[in-house]
Amino acid sequence: MSWNERKRPICxxxxxxxxxxxxxxxxxxxxxxxxxxxxxxxxxxxxxxxVNITIRPMxxxxxxxxxxxxFAQEIDALM
Amino acid sequence: MSWNERKRPICxxxxxxxxxxxxxxxxxxxxxxxxxxxxxxxxxxxxxxxVNITIRPMxxxxxxxxxxxxFAQEIDALM
Numbered sequence: 001m002s003w004n005e006r007k008r009p010i011c012x013x014x015x016x017x018x019x020x021x022x023x024x025x026x027x028x029x030x031x032x033x034x035x036x037x038x039x040x041x042x043x044x045x046x047x048x049x050x051v052n053i054t055i056r057p058m059x060x061x062x063x064x065x066x067x068x069x070x071f072a073q074e075i076d077a078l079m
Numbered sequence: 080m081s082w083n084e085r086k087r088p089i090c091x092x093x094x095x096x097x098x099x100x101x102x103x104x105x106x107x108x109x110x111x112x113x114x115x116x117x118x119x120x121x122x123x124x125x126x127x128x129x130v131n132i133t134i135r136p137m138x139x140x141x142x143x144x145x146x147x148x149x150f151a152q153e154i155d156a157l158m
Contacts, residue, residue: 021115025111028107035100036100041100041126041127042126043124043125043126044125044126045122045123045125046122046124048120
């Protein structure tokens with residue numbers, strides 16, 4: 001499944017679903033380590049078995065670029 | 080600071096702010112352990128230096144009760 005590209009505000013969004021809270025937390029932990037290693041912190045919403053991620057452009061009020069899309073793919077690779 | 084009580088949908092909400100991503104993650108880790116120990120999983124949104132928590136009533140379509148308010152206080156105690 002691919003990321004949804006939104007226009008107002010400009011962002012990439014994706015919902016990940018999991019079979020248990022343990023799997024949700026494993027993913028959040030990996031995501032946290034990755035965020036820290038590249039110093040990029042998306043907005044994240046989660047509950048017991050889902051995680052929603054919102055990636056905004058690095059530069060405020062600009063378009064999404066290849067770096068943003070690469071970040072989305074890196075997150076996919078954590079699954 | 081106290082929790083905001085909302086009516087539609089019925090829930091308790093609170094925003095916690097932190098000085099660094101490390102402190103944000105420490106709080107999320109404690110919250111995760113507590114959630115797991117009592118098997119109650121609120122909806123959580125977070126970014127680098129904030130965490131928003133939404134507590135809904137345990138029983139769907141019911142009012143908030145003392146157990147819900149106690150859970151909110153337990154979360155405050157994790158700070």
